Amino acid sequence: MLPDPLLHLVELLARLPGVGEKTAQRFALYLVAEKSGTAQALGVALHELGQRVKPCQRCGNIAEVDEHGKAICLVCRDTRRDPALLCIVAKVQDLLAIERSGAMRGRYFVLGRLLSPLDGIGPDELPLQKLFERISGDGVREVIVATPPSVDGEATALLLARELSARNVVVSRIASGVPHGGDLEFADQITLGRAIEGRRSIDSR
Amino acid sequence: MLPDPLLHLVELLARLPGVGEKTAQRFALYLVAEKSGTAQALGVALHELGQRVKPCQRCGNIAEVDEHGKAICLVCRDTRRDPALLCIVAKVQDLLAIERSGAMRGRYFVLGRLLSPLDGIGPDELPLQKLFERISGDGVREVIVATPPSVDGEATALLLARELSARNVVVSRIASGVPHGGDLEFADQITLGRAIEGRRSIDSR
Numbered sequence: 389m390l391p392d393p394l395l396h397l398v399e400l401l402a403r404l405p406g407v408g409e410k411t412a413q414r415f416a417l418y419l420v421a422e423k424s425g426t427a428q429a430l431g432v433a434l435h436e437l438g439q440r441v442k443p444c445q446r447c448g449n450i451a452e453v454d455e456h457g458k459a460i461c462l463v464c465r466d467t468r469r470d471p472a473l474l475c476i477v478a479k480v481q482d483l484l485a486i487e488r489s490g491a492m493r494g495r496y497f498v499l500g501r502l503l504s505p506l507d508g509i510g511p512d513e514l515p516l517q518k519l520f521e522r523i524s525g526d527g528v529r530e531v532i533v534a535t536p537p538s539v540d541g542e543a544t545a546l547l548l549a550r551e552l553s554a555r556n557v558v559v560s561r562i563a564s565g566v567p568h569g570g571d572l573e574f575a576d577q578i579t580l581g582r583a584i585e586g587r588r589s590i591d592s593r
Numbered sequence: 594m595l596p597d598p599l600l601h602l603v604e605l606l607a608r609l610p611g612v613g614e615k616t617a618q619r620f621a622l623y624l625v626a627e628k629s630g631t632a633q634a635l636g637v638a639l640h641e642l643g644q645r646v647k648p649c650q651r652c653g654n655i656a657e658v659d660e661h662g663k664a665i666c667l668v669c670r671d672t673r674r675d676p677a678l679l680c681i682v683a684k685v686q687d688l689l690a691i692e693r694s695g696a697m698r699g700r701y702f703v704l705g706r707l708l709s710p711l712d713g714i715g716p717d718e719l720p721l722q723k724l725f726e727r728i729s730g731d732g733v734r735e736v737i738v739a740t741p742p743s744v745d746g747e748a749t750a751l752l753l754a755r756e757l758s759a760r761n762v763v764v765s766r767i768a769s770g771v772p773h774g775g776d777l778e779f780a781d782q783i784t785l786g787r788a789i790e791g792r793r794s795i796d797s798r
Contacts, residue, residue: 391657434636452596
């Protein structure tokens, strides 16, 4: 029923994360019907994207390609940041979330994936060699492992802690517990268990 | 935090129906990171879309542009269809759904929008003139109004019935009731009311 160019577009849109065939078709029909030129503008933006935006060569964050064809992100360019403090995250979205918190004054390293035996992702699939080079090259002394508090995230954190312990760096893990504004009544058992395990003394001086 | 070309892409993706800022950012980051060339392919597909696919000049369904620059959809090209039977739908998705049912042997007219006083869409915003021309030009004798059974859809159906009654066509409305496989227990009051109101005698000969 649909013309070929549209079917092809639907197929490509269905590759987007969380987008199925039906949603992709909805997107495609919207793009055909709307009149303000979104389809064209999106086409141009995607074309430019490939040429102007790449993962940062140092940390994996997204970066604009400079005139020499190099891609170094804004965080890695920021000389006010502490090069000895490195925060390891699973994906760029997590890096952006931490940046929004304003709590990180060091730099980042994006793993891109987590250990996941079920999906066949073992230690060899992680960019550990690149991480070690980064740590020795930058003289990193402290590593904060900010992988998510999920099964895969914890497994990855353990692996990183073990691998980095021999390299003379202090390794820490972000705290896991009841989120700010969260209700204890509705927190799951594991979260509450972690909140109690990770309790801190209140300084009431 | 994000480079300009990416922010621009996020802004465009957020125009897609049901996509907010966060989802758009997720799409954009996926497109930057993935390596099989989806971003480029999507850019090309969107560029082609604007040139090869347009709303059908006769009914508003999507159509592939032919070598003469004309856009006539497959339904309008299909000479086995009854030109005297016209089904009016709100949007292309509804046309595709009816086509999948295989129950419509006539042609279509896509309104593109429904009466919606709250959104400032009155009768003047509907393509009524084009509809009338279609009806007289094609010699349409029967019109099935297949706008959705919502407040806006019903209002539009009433308007169409009133406008078309003077034009010597039989106007009918699609049935509304408990859907096939649906459970009466969980059907809402209005649906049940319609199901009873629209009851049909059982032919048990």
